[in-house]
Amino acid sequence: MIRAKTCAARVAATAALLLGALAGTAGATPTLGGAPAAALPTIELPGIPAQARQSVGALFDTIDGASPALPGRDDVVPVTMAQLEDQLRRPDVRASIGKGTIAVLYPNVAQPFLAAFSSMIKGIEERTGLPVRSYAVDTRLDGAELNARLRQAGTKVVIALGRQGLSATAGLDRDISVLVGGVLLLSDTDNVAGISLTPDPALLFARLHALLPELKRVIVVFNPKNSEWLIRLARDAARAQGLELAAYVAGDMARAAQLYPQLIAAADGRRDAVWLPHDATTVEESTILPLVLRETWNGGVPLFSSNVLHVKKGALFAMVPDNVEMGRTLASSALGMLAGGPRGRTLAPSRTLQTAINLRTASHVGLQLGWQQQRSFDFVFPRP
Template identity: 65%
Template sequence: MTTLLFNARRRPRAPRGAPALLLLLLAGPAPRAIANAIADDLAPATAQAPGLLERYDSGGQYGMLPITVSQLEDQLRSPDLQASVGKGAIAVLYPNVSEPFRGAFIGMIQGIEERTRVRVRSYAVDTRFDAADLNAQLKRNGTRVVIALGRQGLNVAAALDSDIEVLVGGALLLSDAEIANLNGISLTPDPALLFARLRALLPETRRVIVVYDPKKTEWLLRIAREAARGQGLELVSHEARDLGQAAQLYATLFGSADSRRDAVWLPHDTTTVEEGTLLPLILKQAWNSGVPIFSSNVLHVKKGALFAMSPNNVELGRSLASSAEGAIAGERKKGVQPLRELHTAINLRTASHMGLNIGYQQQRTFDLIYPEP
């Protein structure tokens, strides 16, 4: 029994026997009689409702939009529909979770649908899914590419048949083993954008210090080393394989760092940026030493990091849609890329403590400001 939930933006499904009529409509001006015939065929399916389903699911309540024969005729002639004919469909798998996490995935789906002209079907999934049923449903719908959002979407996509292309997005990918055979966009910010913002805020900075677990973050450090060179920065990296080793390293590094020339970067790394006990110690050491810290996790700005970056979910969806269309067109795979669709947050209290005066014009370059006004 399937537990997959069709969610997000339903589109009208053509009734049985409609493909031939659809081709006639796309070939030229549609006779009103043909549109009337299609409307008649749709009538049994919509007899219980005043219109076709056109809105996201919000707790099981759908917005119903009435549709006339003329509107149906216009929809069938639309450039979007014509462009999607023969290209197959894009399926989006996203976790069946509650707010506020659900809203992030809905934002990604919105971006996907806004960018592509290919038909998009979205499915909310959980851990209890039937792989055979899902594969059959995707093939029945002409799916060419699956965009797997979040960790659960990625887990479900792993059970799909090999002839369906999979792109990942909206998930933190923390090891070389995880990204080896994947394509898409990680949820971790591109170090190049973090370093560029650092230089804009603190132009005298020359070194970026990072403590990381090579089992989880080596793939990101390879990207970061090149990004640092591009910004004229020296990336000084230190390996730590457990929390205790990380704590000792931070104490030593903050003790010897130059607050005018050094900055500490906190990547997405659950070993070296452990939230419960280690992060408070890092923030305290940074505050006392005056050494700025910046983070890949926007929640750290609320707690005292100078600045951080967070996903722009709609823009991420648009980028995933472009990649999906490229895959349909036969473009070569690119592997997993760090996230470049970002919002930036700053902590003005931390900036003031460091002697930074962030004026109104500069504040406008940030999407989120803490403490909140």
């Protein structure tokens, strides 16, 4: 049996990241936006608080889907954890300690949302083994004050978490490198590299193939303004798994609502599956998502998602970034920058992922998962 308390706490943290990364007004901790200078020490990082564990249900019921577009990326080269570990063993990286410091900017949000960012900061500190100054920021931020503080601390690399964290880097000196994490999609920005919350399609499709090896086609409806960059990656990922990616364009919700019933009605549940990416237009939560859930359930067509919040609602499975591991990966890149490595200019999809499964939906599509198979998933619904 999956340990219910552990599962609930971990789901709360991962769900909070999806919500907290987009939050702009929640929270009331001292910040660079409005607090006196004396109220700005580095934060402590306790374990995930009780509030996070108690808020799982509410977190699964809401999500802010708004997200700007990211142009197509042809230069995304996945980096394995083994490669990152090798980088940390390099003498020049170890010698970089003392050449500068790493700072983290994170949104000024309340619990349980803060727990997700705290987990990422924990991963950053574990990987670097260096003092990491962490600053809560909000829309009242004084950019000049932040820049002066970072300069005084000898900061050479900033890891910006969430949209507020990224926005706070706009006024920084150009010789301070910026990495970003804890965001969904970004517009093209010259001095931005990092990791998106969007799961790498290669890992999603690999999990799909492992669960349902007879499938031949993945159906996806997307808005090019939001997801064209992701669909480019998905085409190659599908081909690597022997799958056809059948991608259909919907520039607005009305077109998406028209397409889904037609595509699902024509699908063969033994050979086809429907994928829901992070797309605010074609995966709108209040109208489009219930429509897709109903149509795929009635048609016996497997539905999987890039959004872990959809699993409790009926999607077969979804993948979500591991907050601590994302922090570790960002820290490895930051150490490389301290060692004189080049600044990246690519936001890559997340490859350090956790997976959720809905056993009721699995049974409905003819997939029976034994105890050993269930243990390969991080979150299992319905909860035991």
